[in-house]
Every structure is written in structure tokens, then in C-alpha cells.
Amino acid sequence: MTLMTSWVESANSASTDFPLNNLPYGVFSTNTLEARCGVAIGDMILDMAAVEEAGLVTLADEPVFDVPYWNDVMEMGTEAWDALRARLIELLTADAPEQAQVAQHLVPMSDARLEMPFAVSEYTDFYAGRHHATNVGTMFRGAENALPPNWLHIPIGYNGRASSVFVSGTDIRRPWGQLKGPNDEKPRFAPCARFDIELEMGAVVGTPSEGPITVAEADANIFGYVLLNDWSARDIQAWEYQPLGPFQAKATATTISPWIVTRAALEPFRCDTPDREFELLDHLKDVGPMLYNIDLEVTLAPEGKDASTIATTNYNEMYYSAAQQLAHHTTSGCAMQSGDLLGSGTISGPEKENFGSLLELSWGGKEPFTLDTGEERSFVEDGDTLTLKGGAQGDGYRIGFGTCTSKVLPALDDPYKR
């Protein structure tokens, strides 16, 4: 696959995140347009509500794009998704006869505010990166018992909070919580002192399902992928998480990138999950390459300073694919809905520079690391801006995810004062 050329000139650059090959789906608003569905192409956004109204794209009897979410389209399933993508390519390809009509409905990205691209039904976070699970397990339980006994047999996951999923650009307020350090006699209510990020990919469920589905069906039900930062209050987590798992430690915020990159756009970048120590049970087995080769990067910029890259890794480091996670999620008969969001788990690579959380980068806070600008960090500090970036590199083009960025605001003086 090489670059597909478009009459939108900025889409033909080798460095744009949004060539014609990509066509990711988002929601945008401007000073004059209310929030609606849009498609990124180069440095422009195609106003889908407008092209639908103009009769250039028709997906259903009723309008589906003049709303601030893609859920209606997501629910339609793969045939509709394929038809939409084919029509968009037709309209945006170089020498498209409809160019003049379509061009009227392009909005410069610089004029737009990007909003949540879909309504999150429920949010599930997995723990399916082996390097991360091994690192965290080693810190907490020692190297001998790093991986729990079930880890190599099922993608371990837990339910998160959909109400705390925010789009990139939303400031994140450092939370308060109940804490009890190893040297504290009693617990106390205090601002989180070990606030952290987790570099993840999010899989967005499109087609709903009832009852158990196979890995192949799960793969087909996934509408697309986003970057995902699962903010984590490590000190709150340490005190609360036994025996029933993380709860308030993960409920402050999860940030996602504003563009849903479709499965179709990522197709050329499929790759296999790694070799396995134990054969998986039949219902969880891979049925083809289900991961993707997507380069990932985290930067940290202290208040008023330049950003430093603090980690680089790749989505292909996962032990389980999103399709395997989704299949496992349904084994109990659990119904899945359009808009369910599945976090991959932290995507760390093998070396220190590939670790996807500050917990790992500073080894539990014991080994602070130094930014390019000279500051030391163990955990996230107030005023820091954390940014995830990601993209799949093709031959002369890139399927980019845009950025997933948030600034951390200081904790409130009194969280009960409103």
C-alpha cells in the first residue's frame, strides 16, 4: 500500500497524520457550527453533516451525521462502514468529479474544537502488556511472582468508569483520595502524591453483541482505535485495590485522542501477537494477525517548558489483541454495546526507555529520571502536560492518531468547597 493522493493538497504530505489512506472519524465544532461528525483529511475536516445534507453521502434514510457522536454509524456494522469509507475515498480522491461541491464543506482544523468522538457506553481497562505486568509485579511481589498465575491464560481486565472518559485537551485536576502509606499509622484524606499516566490504545466497539462471540467476530465488531491515557493515582490504588481491584484510583480521568482511526485504515499494519509459553484455550486463540504495528510515544512538558520524550514503544508489544480481549469480555454472556471502550493495558516495551508509565520509568519512585530540560520526575507534577502520539508508518504515508494531551492542574484546597 502506498500513499493515496487527494485533491486536498495537505493530505498528500508524507508527514501528515491524515492522508486519504486514513480518514479517521471525529466530532468537531467551530464558532459558527454546532458539534457534529467530521472526517480528518490533511489539515482540514470534512463536515459530514453538511455533505450529508447536500446529498453527497447517504448512509441511512434519516440523517446520521448531524449529531455530536458516531454511535449511530458505529451501530450499523461493517457493511455500512465499508460503504462509507468507499464513498469518502471516491469524493476525496485526486480528480474526483465532486471536488468543487465537497470543497465547500471543508473546515480548517485550526478553526475547529475537537470534541468526544463518541458516547462511551461502558469502559473496560485491561492489563495485557507483558512488560508492564512484569514490571509492576516485580515491584509489588518480587521477580519470582511477577505475573499472576492466570495472566498467561486470560487477558486480565476490570471495569472502569465511562463517566470519567474525556477527550484530548481536557485539563485533569489532581485528585484527593484516601491514602495510607507503609509508615502511616492511620489512613488520611489527602491529595494524590503519586499521580501517573498509562500509555494505552483504546478499541472502540461498533457492532453490539449478545452472548459469547469468537475472536474473529470480535475483530469484526471493532469500529476503530484511539490513543488512551489511563490516569492513575498510585497511592490511592495501593490502599484500595485489594481485594476487588482499582476503583477511585482510576476514576479521576481517562483521556482519549479525538480521532477514531478505523480498522480499515489500519489493515496494512496487522501483525501477530508474540509467541506464547502456554497455548491459549481454543476460544481465545488468534485467527490471523490481530495486533497492529503502531509506533507510540509519550512526551512530558513541565509548565512553560519544552516537551521531552519520556517513552517510545509499539502497540505490537501487547500479549493479547483487542479482539481477544473483546472475545474474553463476552464469555460470561456479557452483552457489549456500541460505544464500549476497551483499554489495552499499559504498553511498555522491553527496555527502560520503552516503559509506558512513570511508575515504571522511576521504578516506583525510587529512581527519578531527568527530562531534557533538566527537571527530575518520579510522578506527574502540577502544570505538567502529558502527550501521547501514535502512528503506523506506511510506504510514504502515515496513519496517524493525532495527539492525546492533557495538562495536570493542582489539587483543590478543599474538594468539598463548590
Place this chain on the structure above:
Amino acid sequence: MTLMTSWVESANSASTDFPLNNLPYGVFSTNTLEARCGVAIGDMILDMAAVEEAGLVTLADEPVFDVPYWNDVMEMGTEAWDALRARLIELLTADAPEQAQVAQHLVPMSDARLEMPFAVSEYTDFYAGRHHATNVGTMFRGAENALPPNWLHIPIGYNGRASSVFVSGTDIRRPWGQLKGPNDEKPRFAPCARFDIELEMGAVVGTPSEGPITVAEADANIFGYVLLNDWSARDIQAWEYQPLGPFQAKATATTISPWIVTRAALEPFRCDTPDREFELLDHLKDVGPMLYNIDLEVTLAPEGKDASTIATTNYNEMYYSAAQQLAHHTTSGCAMQSGDLLGSGTISGPEKENFGSLLELSWGGKEPFTLDTGEERSFVEDGDTLTLKGGAQGDGYRIGFGTCTSKVLPALDDPYKR
């Protein structure tokens, strides 16, 4: 408080669940009426869509009752709830001048199908009954370490799945899952062999909130309460739940009773949480009696046999109230939405006959118990019908919850065959 008399004769019986004092909110349909909001009164249901259309009840400029959920009303907050209740009492009280008009909109409960009373936004399950936590902890970790260190300081909870909450009357299919018994060399995928119930109360969040809220605010935001049976696959849970908590073990089904009993109806039955070993941190402290004196009962009927009462207990056995749980839920800044459902945790009492799960009643399956009809049980068997009942006993009247009942169907031969 004594019985409030109504012109609906069946509401004046000392044994009805639904006297004028109660007025719980549900959703019903009949062979001729589409699903809509209704209020239980004696053995009748008041068709709220019809009385709204007739101009007898007006809560907003737009109709709010001609929909199959109470969420629109729930979102309006306490003033609207109080106004609605006052108007309903006015219309249904003995000698109400509107009797003839209102009577046209009563539907016999025996003609109605009861549906989910509200759309569940997100579902959180707590673990806040001390007898239950002590029993389970003793079985799994020994009597010395029964309660985790955090248990007496925070209401431990975890996020569940909203998509698997069903209304009473829905059959529950025994799930499959990944299991590994203590004597198994490898995990296997098999039908759950230790399927169980958990007797709980569910608190329904009405008023949404952003950021941390106090216990008093949390109490005011609760719209009402339902009976809740949190179906649990104990063998799936044992293999999966470390380190991040229960996941598929709890995702098959949670059953709730069809009537939301309001906080206003329960007001005369408020009681205190029990004495505490450790003082709670200020933000979790009781600010008045926040629990309720509600008698609870579980019955089990084998296929084609009579039901036996297998447990009796009371909601006043909880260590934490729903208001304390909701307040804790928001400490991290977590936004709560109208329609969030909070399970109390299993409500066991001190003695064996007060245990709210079969896991406890059969002490982990080691001590099977005998039903009145002679059958033995360790866990739930195919064809069993499990029913929760509950009510608060006033002076000559009862604030009842109706029943929360489900029959267990056998596991599918092949869960991947559709």
C-alpha cells in the same frame, strides 16, 4: 406514621406492598399499551403517561412519563420528586375529588408486564456488609485475616457492567467461563459449577454530580432503592479475580426488582449504621441515620417444587450506607449520572440463617443445606427459581419492594453456536 388511606381499596390492606404511603415508580406495558412510566398502588398501576396527558399531573413543559424509563424525572432532583409525590398523594388519597378521572387510568397489575424501571448508566457493586466480608474472608484467608486492612476505613467497591442488569422475571442462563480448580493442572473453558446469588439492595442515583460530594449531598441525590441479586460465578471468580477484581464472574447478570421505592417512602424507617471500631475520616462520617430498617428474605424453589426460605436478614446489617458509598465514589472527582446503580454488597446477618449467598450458606460448598422439600443445595442448580423479597414494616402498613425473581436455565451445549 400510620396507614394513609386511598380510594383504591386494595391499597388499604395491611399486607399489600403498595399502600398510599409507598408509591414506588416502575415501567409497565400491556397488550394494548406500550412501555411507559407507572406507579404501583395496591394491586393496580397508575398509568403516568395517561394522567399526564389528561393534565392531572404536570412536572415539566414537555411530557416526561410517556417513555420506558424514569431517568428524565430522576434528573430533575429533589424538589420535582417532592412535588410529584405530593400530587400523587393528593390524587389517590381517600375522597380525592379527582377520583373518577384518575380511576380511568388505573391498570390491573395482573394485566401488566413489568419492565426495567430506568436506564442503568453505570453499575457499581460494593462489599460493605461486615458479616459477608468476614465470612468470605474467613473461607479464603482464614479468620485472622478475614477483613482486608482497608475494609473498616472505606466502603470497598468495584465497577460492574450496566449492560447485564435485568429486571425481575428475566431468566438467567448459567454461564461458561475459564476455570481452574485447585487440583487442575491447566485451566479449561466450561460451564460454571458454582453459580451463586448475592442478596443486596440497590441505590438508584437521581441527581447527577460532578466532583466530590458530601455524605449529606449523596443522600439527597439518591432517588430510591430496589432489591438487587448480583449473580456470581464463584469458580470463574476464584481464577480471575487476582489482581484486578471480579470481571466475567459478575457479568452474566444482575437482577433488580421492578419498583423503585423512593427515599421519601422509606423516611420513617431510617436507622443508624453500626458502632465502629475505627472512626471514619470526616468526609465519610454519618450525618444522621442513613440506613433503613428493611426486612429481607431469599427463597429458592427447585423446578416444579415449592419455594423454601433459605435466608432472612435486614438492610440495617450494612456497615456503610448507600450515601456513604456514593460519597466515597465521588472522592476522586468521578462524575455520577442519573441512572447510576450502586449495589450495597451482600447483606448477611450474624447467624447462618441470615447469610445472603449460597457460598456462605453452604460454607464454600462444604456444608450443603437442605430445603423444606428435601433437596440439598451447595450452589444454585438448573431450574431453580431464586426470589428476593423485602419490605419495611410500619404501623399497620408495609413499604414493600415487590419481588426480585429469576429462574436459572441450564448452560448452553456450545456457547459459540448461534
